[in-house]
Amino acid sequence: MNKRLTQFTIALATLGLLVAIYMTIYKFFPESNMCIGSGGCEAVNASKYSEVNGIPVAAVGVIGYLSILGIFWLERKNDFFRANGSMILFGVTLIGFFFTVWLVYIEVALLHKYCPFCITSQICMTLIFILSLIRVIRQP
Helix, strand or coil: CHHHHHHHHHHHHHHHHHHHHHHHHHHHCCCHHHCCCCCHHHHHHHCHHHEECCEEHHHHHHHHHHHHHHHHHHHHHCHHHHHHHHHHHHHHHHHHHHHHHHHHHHHHHHHCCCCHHHHHHHHHHHHHHHHHHHHHHHCC
16 A cells, blocks of 8 residues: 555655646746646746745745655665654654645635636645655654
8 A cells, every 4th residue: 555655655745746847937938838727837837925035936846746756766765764754754844835835725715716726736735744644643
């Protein structure tokens, strides 16, 4: 079962990474035809909340998803990560989950706009966090 959890988590992190890369590109080249839906991407992307200290939120997502994938890669290569990877992954995804909750709050409560790509990433990060929690609980 642990192998399936790992595969599913890697698939979600890969999907999240692709979405985050796409949204990072969109941040730098805001073409309206890149966004689907009712203009939520444009509103979210243009808001003051789309950056943290000048760094695009989507780029933070790229770093987060790369970190998650890197942990899995390091678990196969390094004894330290093999022994501690579950807790490290849990810590990284906990931070990602709290960041996701904050971003959902921004979209729902402050902007009243919904970006389908952002929602996809938020779902991915939430599921990855839940899977990392299951992994920690099941770890011998």
